[in-house]
Amino acid sequence: MTNPPTFVLRFERVTRALQILTMHPDGLPLGRLAAELETDEKTLREEIIAFYRADISPAFEAGSYRQVRIEFLGADGEPDEVEPAEAEIVRASTDQPAAEIGVVHTAPAELADIYRAGQALLSLEPENNVLDGALKALGETMLQGIRPMDDHWKAELAGTLLGAVHRRHRVRIDYSPVWRDECREHVVAPYRLLRTRRGWELDAGVSPDGRVIGTFLLTGIRDAVVLDETFERSDDLDEAMAENRRELAVDVVVPQDARWVVDRFAESSEVLDEDEESVKLRARLLPPVDQRLGILLLVAGPLAFVTDPPHLADAGRTLARELLDHYRRC
Numbered sequence: 001m002t003n004p005p006t007f008v009l010r011f012e013r014v015t016r017a018l019q020i021l022t023m024h025p026d027g028l029p030l031g032r033l034a035a036e037l038e039t040d041e042k043t044l045r046e047e048i049i050a051f052y053r054a055d056i057s058p059a060f061e062a063g064s065y066r067q068v069r070i071e072f073l074g075a076d077g078e079p080d081e082v083e084p085a086e087a088e089i090v091r092a093s094t095d096q097p098a099a100e101i102g103v104v105h106t107a108p109a110e111l112a113d114i115y116r117a118g119q120a121l122l123s124l125e126p127e128n129n130v131l132d133g134a135l136k137a138l139g140e141t142m143l144q145g146i147r148p149m150d151d152h153w154k155a156e157l158a159g160t161l162l163g164a165v166h167r168r169h170r171v172r173i174d175y176s177p178v179w180r181d182e183c184r185e186h187v188v189a190p191y192r193l194l195r196t197r198r199g200w201e202l203d204a205g206v207s208p209d210g211r212v213i214g215t216f217l218l219t220g221i222r223d224a225v226v227l228d229e230t231f232e233r234s235d236d237l238d239e240a241m242a243e244n245r246r247e248l249a250v251d252v253v254v255p256q257d258a259r260w261v262v263d264r265f266a267e268s269s270e271v272l273d274e275d276e277e278s279v280k281l282r283a284r285l286l287p288p289v290d291q292r293l294g295i296l297l298l299v300a301g302p303l304a305f306v307t308d309p310p311h312l313a314d315a316g317r318t319l320a321r322e323l324l325d326h327y328r329r330c
Contacts, residue, residue, distance in 0.1 A: 017037060017048065027090055028090060030089065031088075070092060073089040161190055161218075169228070170188065171224055171225065172224070186216075190202055191205065191233070198217060203244065213241055213244040247284040250285055250306060252293075253304065253307060255303050262296065265296040266285055268283075280307070289312065291319065297319075
């Protein structure tokens with residue numbers, strides 16, 4: 001296999017920059033992007049310009065790295081003949097909205113079609129280990145949380161939502177959260193669709209002005225209708241979305257055989273103490289923390305409990321009472 005040219009290896013930071021920019025349709029100030037990548041604005045600007053001016057060997061399939069284009073914009077966000085050396089804002093644009101730097105990705109629905117076709121072929125060639133490995137990798141990464149074998153329509157849903165994000169159209173969804181067995185209707189302003197360790201997630205404005213932000217798992221969306229109504233993105237939207245995904249550290253004790261539950265519901269965790277029977281972990285949870293923590297404690301069992309912060313000590317009992325009241329009314 002041909003090794004990548006040396007200069008491509010040097011531009012790993014550029015690929016990371018493009019991955020960030022694909023989640024910000026309006027672009028980002030170059031200084032802010034540089035700070036996020038822990039470098040200075042001048043260095044990042046030079047690397048981006050050099051990357052797009054460089055000649056890449058055809059043997060390295062340069063096309064896969066050029067699916068995402070870079071636009072240099074003025075302070076007003078308009079590409080008014082701004083020189084790259086003077087531009088204040090940088091934006092990623094592509095003819096394939098689902099493309100990411102480094103790999104040419106198709107839309108989620110098309111990925112699911114490929115997955116189903118691959119499974120059909122695998123049934124005819126059960127000893128095809130290469131195909132089997134590729135399908136497992138696809139199912140555990142890009143299609144995680146969509147379940148293309150028995151729930152193919154959710155892949156199509158991901159493509160529909162991605163289109164609504166780019167066109168800035170509101171969407172009416174019927175949603176069932178993980179911690180409550182009931183479906184509620186929401187009219188949301190879809191801001192971004194991203195893939196996390198839980199699968200595909202939608203960050204969206206849930207209040208009329210769009211300033212209250214919620215996160216919806218695609219696996220919980222029962223129905224979605226794109227509306228004619230459009231929305232605007234506020235200037236501080238990126239900060240609001242970052243706050244919506246701000247993690248809270250919670251110290252929790254669970255039995256040793258239930259530590260997988262923490263890994264399931266927490267973004268990350270670290271061991272503080274343990275013995276043969278139990279383990280104390282510092283779990284970092286995303287909002288809504290009380291509901292996530294509640295279901296974590298219920299699944300982990302009666303021997304699981306919170307040690308800090310104190311105000312979340314009753315999260316499991318609170319959620320249990322809510323579920324019990326709900327089922328009594330059913």
